[in-house]
Amino acid sequence: MKHLSSDLRRLDLKLTCKLQTEIDYWINVLNRVCSVVKSLASHGLSFRGKYDSFESSSENNVNFVMDMTLIAEYDTFSSKHILKYGKHGKGHTSNISFLLMNNLLKL
Template sequence: MKDRSNALGRIDHMLTIQLDEEINYWRNILKRVVACVKALASRGLPFRGHDEKIGSLHNGNYLMSLELIAEFDPFLAKHIARYGNPGSGHTSYLSSTTCEEFIRLMGEKILKTILMEILTAKYFSLIIDSTPDISHVDQLTIVIRYVLPHGSPVERFLKFIPNTGHKSEQVTNAVTSTLTQFGIDISNCRGQSYDNATNMAGIYNGLQAKIKEISPLAEYVPCPAHSLNLVLSVQLKVSKKLARSFLYCKSYTISS
């Protein structure tokens, strides 16, 4: 039976060949999809447009990139011609569902790499701020600053935390629980940088004070960007008053 198998092959030989061809076909499609997702995500460009139809001028950067590649790639062009707008219930691997799944997988991989770098560096600084997104959901942004083994400092985005509240206790709980979730020891924090709001910069009950209770060596430095913004805001108000006074004096002199 062994000699006969070697001479004639298995009974499912043709089925195995067909299956391998099918696997290679979809694998090649996914390679092109992944390349587009990586390129757009690395530049921070939006993916989706007003519709998801191949050939539409409003289908977004993701489908536009695939259409552009298809102009020089007969394999992808044939696939788009066959599966371009299949509708619900049909497999094409060109839909936003596939795109978002790859974004999620890439995000998880990047996060693991960042966490490994933080654990290797051991000591880090916190940069935290909150702002509403386009849907008016207030999101707390956590950024970690640390030094790579070869000596270069880097800042890495860690996570968005929606609707944490603005009280210092709420922000503190959100930050500490997030760091614990990622296995980061907050006692290794050596720096903090926030805006000048009382709930963040307060020396008694602000976030920086509460972090210092946990990690006394975490020195607080006001965010230079926020401080410069306050300086410019005050300067503009003063300049507007000075400009009005100047125009008033000039008009009074001309009339006199």
């Protein structure tokens, strides 16, 4: 039984690999968001403003969106994530939302 339960002989190996890939993906997203939140909070800068979506033009964006967009310019992972999840709106998991940002600030 011990031999059959080893990682290499698992029946659900593909499923566990997919799950670990998803976990790693969202950890990478959260690392970037936490870096922006820590940077803005430590300098006492505002997070939100009149235009706080990834759809608005870059000159009108507030600090959080502007910083995330700046990171996305040089980081293909962030760029792909913002393109995929940045314009979904409420009710979709993106981990770049202002609800998450507010929760991180409370922590």
